[in-house]
Amino acid sequence: MKLIKRPNVSTIRNLDLDLIRTFVTVAESGSVTVAANLLHMTQGAASQQIKRLEDRLDCLLFVRKARKLELSRHGEQLLVKARQMLRLNDEIWADMTAESLRGSLRVGVPYDLVTPLASAMKAFAEAHPHVEISLECAASLELCEAVDNGRVDMSLVECLASEAEGEVIRIEPLVWVTGRGSDAWEKRPLPLSMVDERCAFRPVVLGALADGNIPWRTVFESGNIEATAATVRAGLAVTTWLVSTVPPDLEAMVPRAAGLPALPPFAICLRLPSTVQPAALEFARYIRESLSHDTAIAPSRLSVLA
8 A cells, every 4th residue: 555645734835815905905006004994904014914925925015116115026026926926815716605606796898898798698597597686887996886885706808908907808909999981080289089988098098189189079979878878870979999790780990090099908907895795706716717708909890091
């Protein structure tokens, strides 16, 4: 019989997942204060947890530059595997509690991501029929607040890729969109239709137009993506959407060919509270599987304005 070798207990070292979660949150937000708010703890407690982790690992994980925390070389090395640890931890919880998932799940989602999220919702609902999903649609800024104050259990949000917070599901281009055969993009002031005045795209779009000295006027802001699409289809305005959300009967324009400024990429991020219910962990897994594939601009989706 083969003897089973017992581990040497004196050499076993265990990492505290609470410390790891705090480290990842600080690393992703670049601020102990922001991380403390996301984790619902005081700034002092968050700082103390980072110090405890550094003491355990006997290295500095952060350096302060220009009033912002940046990862040290050791911190960058740890972050990759720390994220893997948290994801595996969350998946284990989801797997072990999957059969008993019940109750309600409140999910926040920007207006333009409701349709892309549909397949994940359908698959989750079929696998977990005893969980009642409800959606709250709003601008990303409002949804971040909703996660922080507990109004929703989890949320997708959109933000500049360079300022992404939380878990980045994917990054894709923000593009100008026009109706087929429309000349709205040629008009000045540029007729602009946005879904919501608090839309994450709005300040970026207006800033780009200002930098390009392009005058604009608002045609429509309703909080309803279908109504926005209707104004674009009718040739009354142009709008901006993530490339994957552009309806097939509308066109994503090449900025230079249309005389419009290029727009920066945006990240679709998953925001979870510090204490996550099992149903939210499980639904997060469905979201990752559904939305995390790479997205690129296909030539057939671009306008022939060039």
